[in-house]
Amino acid sequence: MATDVGVWDAVRWFGSMKVGIFSISFSWILPGVCLPSVCLFVMAGVLSGQSFPTKFHTSIADDARVTSALRSIEQRRGELIQEWIRLAEIPAEPGGEQARAQYARERLPASGFTDVRTDEIGNVIAELHGTDPHGPVIAFAAHMDMVFAASVPRKVRRENGKLYCPGIGDDTSGLVSLIAALEAVHQAGIKLHGTLVLVASVQEERRLQGTRYLLAKSEIHPDMFVAIDTPLGEVWYGALRVTRLKFNYTSPGSHTLTSRGKPSPARAVALAIEQLYEIPLPPVEPGLGVWKVPVINVGMLGGGTAPNAIPQEAWFTVDLRSQDASTQERLELEVLRGAKAAAEKEGVGFRMEKPSGEDVDYSKVRSREARRADPLVQTALDIQRYLNIPSVQPAPLDIGSTDANVAVGMGIPGIAIGGPYYERQHALDEVAEESSIIPGTKMLILLAVSLAELAD
Numbered sequence: 113m114a115t116d117v118g119v120w121d122a123v124r125w126f127g128s129m130k131v132g133i134f135s136i137s138f139s140w141i142l143p144g145v146c147l148p149s150v151c152l153f154v155m156a157g158v159l160s161g162q163s164f165p166t167k168f169h170t171s172i173a174d175d176a177r178v179t180s181a182l183r184s185i186e187q188r189r190g191e192l193i194q195e196w197i198r199l200a201e202i203p204a205e206p207g208g209e210q211a212r213a214q215y216a217r218e219r220l221p222a223s224g225f226t227d228v229r230t231d232e233i234g235n236v237i238a239e240l241h242g243t244d245p246h247g248p249v250i251a252f253a254a255h256m257d258m259v260f261a262a263s264v265p266r267k268v269r270r271e272n273g274k275l276y277c278p279g280i281g282d283d284t285s286g287l288v289s290l291i292a293a294l295e296a297v298h299q300a301g302i303k304l305h306g307t308l309v310l311v312a313s314v315q316e317e318r319r320l321q322g323t324r325y326l327l328a329k330s331e332i333h334p335d336m337f338v339a340i341d342t343p344l345g346e347v348w349y350g351a352l353r354v355t356r357l358k359f360n361y362t363s364p365g366s367h368t369l370t371s372r373g374k375p376s377p378a379r380a381v382a383l384a385i386e387q388l389y390e391i392p393l394p395p396v397e398p399g400l401g402v403w404k405v406p407v408i409n410v411g412m413l414g415g416g417t418a419p420n421a422i423p424q425e426a427w428f429t430v431d432l433r434s435q436d437a438s439t440q441e442r443l444e445l446e447v448l449r450g451a452k453a454a455a456e457k458e459g460v461g462f463r464m465e466k467p468s469g470e471d472v473d474y475s476k477v478r479s480r481e482a483r484r485a486d487p488l489v490q491t492a493l494d495i496q497r498y499l500n501i502p503s504v505q506p507a508p509l510d511i512g513s514t515d516a517n518v519a520v521g522m523g524i525p526g527i528a529i530g531g532p533y534y535e536r537q538h539a540l541d542e543v544a545e546e547s548s549i550i551p552g553t554k555m556l557i558l559l560a561v562s563l564a565e566l567a568d
């Protein structure tokens with residue numbers, strides 16, 4: 113199928129991007145004499161120097177039913193944007209997703225999904241059954257919750273092709289796109305060997321609790337897992353390890369006038385933080401663009417109740433991130449050792465807090481090579497190129513901070529990709545490009561039919 117998402121459209125959506133790679137990509141494409149999609153295929157082949165298995169072929173996009181599904185997204189553009197706005201205005205803090213879940217439960221049966229249900233933790237699950245009972249099961253997940261409290265104003269502002277609202281992108285856009293894509297697959301009469309499972313997950317922003325419950329305790333055992341939870345143009349096939357710690361230092365306290373020479377939790381914090389930044393980090397992992405990991409960051413610190421006293425308590429937090437368990441464990445141990453040594457040196461009380469249920473189980477994670485070589489990754493990249501969707505980062509990235517982390521940790525092939533394009537996620541001025549819902553949704557249609565395989 114000849115894609116009708118032109119390069120100029122793409123330039124317009126990403127016109128405001130400050131990421132250097134864009135200007136480079138487009139200066140390659142724009143003067144080209146061949147069709148943009150052909151240029152991109154050729155470029156990809158030359159640049160990667162390595163070929164990976166894929167499940168996407170242009171014949172899939174040429175299938176009359178698939179063409180019709182793709183076309184229907186363009187015809188429904190106005191309707192989809194309205195739905196996007198409607199959903200964005202429904203508040204959903206982590207654990208408070210009930211109103212959005214209600215919306216999904218009402219919306220899904222009308223779209224051809226069967227077995228629409230809500231599990232014990234609140235995930236809404238729906239299925240499009242394949243023709244082959246032994247065919248692959250592919251879970252597509254978008255999360256309903258946002259980092260914003262229900263009290264944060266949620267009126268969407270629509271201006272110059274952009275939508276402004278906290279949570280408009282992450283992950284409202286993913287959920288709208290996902291429902292629209294699978295609905296289009298069903299309505300175009302596309303038959304697939306495999307089964308598509310739609311998951312509107314809960315508590316993604318609370319350490320992926322909804323998907324952890326889904327994959328550990330429900331009857332869903334997907335062969336592949338796709339999280340729609342990045343801006344359009346990204347393909348992530350890894351899982352970032354994230355550890356959050358809080359260190360507390362305590363003392364009996366004392367007035368400033370009687371404080372001289374006495375142990376101070378404030379000084380222990382200062383010493384600990386200084387030591388922590390001295391911990392030698394492994395070299396920056398290549399290929400992650402602006403993200404530099406492994407990394408240790410002190411994000412919060414505080415303590416004391418009066419300026420004229422030794423604080424009875426002072427504390428700081430650590431956010432530790434890396435790409436693999438052994439690095440993560442080693443750095444965590446070093447951080448802990450340094451934090452404890454500061455308490456001993458200063459002679460103050462010491463306590464570490466690590467929120468329970470924080471850690472995702474990564475014990476079954478596959479090697480980087482195996483995860484990259486999984487057809488899931490190249491299929492997503494090929495479709496992205498076919499639709500002329502520019503990569504935001506040097507794609508694909510061995511990283512991840514989405515529901516797909518849970519699958520990756522369990523050894524299930526998993527990726528995170530985008531629906532529409534957005535910026536400034538988790539910020540009050542979050543903004544999305546409304547036209548990007550077209551390529552974002554088309555990408556999900558092609559991914560679903562490629563992975564589940566067309567049946568007659």
Ligand SMILES: [Zn+2]
Pocket residue numbers: 255282283316341514
């Ligand atoms: Zn998200």
